[in-house]
Amino acid sequence: MSTVPGWDGPPPLAVVVDLDDTLYPQAAYLAAAAAAVGTAAGAAGLDGDAVHAALVAELAAGSDAGGTIDRALLAAGVPAGALARLVPPLVAAFTACAPERLDPYPGVREALAALAGAVPVGCLTDGNPAIQAAKLAATGLGPLLTAVLVTDTLGGRAARKPAPQGLLALAARLGVPADRVLVIGDRPGKDVAVAAAVGARAIRVRQGEYAAAPDVPAPWAATGSFPEAAELALAVAARAVAV
The missing domain is CATH 1.10.150 (DNA polymerase; domain 1)
Structure with a gap:
């Protein structure tokens, strides 16, 4: 089930997704x-x-x-x-370690494809760049993403979420202002917090290792799956087309 507050202000022009425990089970x-x-x-x-x-x-x-x-x-x-x-x-x-295959959560591939058909979609992930690249390759989701940025390439662990430089750099690659992205991720202290750091909003997905973590900071919305989050993102992104 989703918890959906109202949306005020300009709609998002791009979506940024986390990788681990958001698109596939880490x-x-x-x-x-x-x-x-x-x-x-x-x-x-x-x-x-x-x-x-x-x-x-x-x-x-x-x-x-x-x-x-x-x-x-x-x-x-x-x-x-x-x-x-x-x-x-x-x-x-x-x-x-480079697994041949990592299965995404159910419905993720279709939901990500729907998002990619509507707005630019980037992936912002923390970790060793070689490891993160191997994970993404094993999921097979890379072709659905406009851009991928591993925060560690910007300065090691100090650049990891919620430090804002990764999201700022990725938004620039996507060609949109950072405060006009909508972040989807599983960790309030990282994904929701990095969105807040640049004046953007986030949808928290309650799954994976941090599924029971409290909503601190509070997301714009919370869902139980990535497809639900993508549906919400598509609904608010459609307002940009209508404007």
Whole structure:
């Protein structure tokens, strides 16, 4: 079900979507990456199953924090003194994970195509650029997007949402003022907050790792799925055509 307040002011001229847990379930990618790390740990002479299980637990506790592989190794009984030698190749195994396929949430492909037929659609995502590119390629959704921007390319973790520079740069690529985009994403503290930072509005999608997070800051609307969010976005974007 959707919660829809009224829309006042000028309608959006473009839509910006998040990637992880908005277009596809990120848990599918994290499972593949954790398995790759477990295999690499075994090849390095460690207990690969133990490292894999510990990394799965660390990622379940919060996939956005750094140092997950370090903590997983410690939890698997690896001495702290060995981390400097072992972590880099395991991080490389995680980064190199490129699943052949990541299935989008139901209805996402059709909803994204409908949006793309009406307004420019960009994707703004945080993370390692190689990892994010591999995820997007595996979803097969790239051709439906006018532009993609990985915030880390603008200055590493400091440029991640809710820092505004990524959305400002992507809006420029889409050829619209930043305050005339409508953001769709799953995380209030990132997707809704970055929209607010540039004077834009956001639709929050309650799914994935942060589905139960409170609506702080408050979005313009909240839905239970991306297709519902796209339907709302199309309804308000149509007002730009009518004006």
